[in-house]
Amino acid sequence: MKIGLLETGNPPGDLAETHGGYAAMFEALLGPEHSYRVYDVQKGELPEDPAENDAYVITGSAAGVYDPLPWIEPLKAFLRAAKGETPLVGVCFGHQIMAEAFGGKVVKSDKGWGVGLQAYEVAERAPWMDDAHHVSVPGSHQDQVVELPPGTRVLAGSAFTPYGILAYDDARAISMQFHPEFSPAYAKALIEARRGTRFTDEQADAAIASLSAENDRTRMAEWIGRFLAQETQA
Template sequence: MRIGLLETGEPPGDLLETFGGYGAMFEALLGPAYVYRAYDVQRGELPERPAENDAYVVTGSAAGVYDPLPWIEPLKAFLRQAKGEAPLVGVCFGHQIMAEAFGGKVVKSDKGWGVGLHAYEVSGAAPWMDEVTAVAVPASHQDQVIEPPPGARVLAGSAFTPYGILSYDDAKAISMQFHPEFDPAYAKALIEARRGTRFTDEQADAAIASLDAANDRARMAEWINRFLARAVRP
């Protein structure tokens, strides 16, 4: 299976050299069973057509979907073109840009930053999920989906993030607000890099401490892999 990695951002500063890019993080998360191709979306690189790959993953980004950046609208257009044609998986910014492209609404939340290990109650079911009542996954976001697109189904959420996982059942697409690709070591380093600018010391300390608890990154990898296997099946 060929997976196109739509890279919409990269780790800040020297974290890129230490931990690798977001595409590489997804390769590590999903495993070696796929042929990966990365696209530098911020530099205007997008597939010529959805059939260029069997499925796509849209990564996280420091950008907001509402930012007046030259690559945002072309990405939305490609996602609308790919919807129903190739399976899509969106994470954090990817979750938000898919929602915006498909008719939902995303804003900078007045709740502030969600960072550290976050728990989400599972409220829906899909064939690629196992039976579990909640999942805990690293998060790092200030923007949120506040109006899901028509046809989107909520599979998990929390009081802080009501639309934590969305499924587009008629379009072979899923998205999630959290970051299963973030190893706790990277998540901690990212918080440290933003200490004193985006987070207070108290917020940073609490978020870093939370990341020592058990997480469901491996379960999320299984969910995504099973989703892709079902969605790409002839």
């Protein structure tokens, strides 16, 4: 499968030197059986046609979908063009930009930051999922989807993040607010990089401690892989 990675952000500071960029994290998560093409969306790089790849993954970003950045609207336009034509998977910012592009709403939540290991309860099982009742994966977000696009199903969420995993049946798309591509080591390093600016010491300590527990990153990779296989064979 040829997967287009729409890279919308970069690790802060020198973290990319140690942990790789976000596109590289997705390549490691989804595995070497696929081929990948990376698009630097912040520099204006987007596929000329959705058919350039078999599927697309939209990465996380420090940007907000509501920010007046020159690459935001072209990305939304591409997603609308790809809707229903090419399978899409959105993660964190990717989850949010898909919701906005397809008719939902995203805001900077007054709940504050969700950081550390984030647990979602499964509300509905799609064919590409297994029988897990809940999933725990590293997360890092303040923005949240607060209004769902038409035709969206909520597959999993929490009290903090009600719209944690979404399915767009009319769009051949899924998205999730947490970060399965983040290793615990990177998630901890990211928290340390933001300690004292975005997070208090107490918040940072609690989030880092949570990341020592078992997580479902491998399960998420399997879910995404089965979803993409299902949609590209349809």
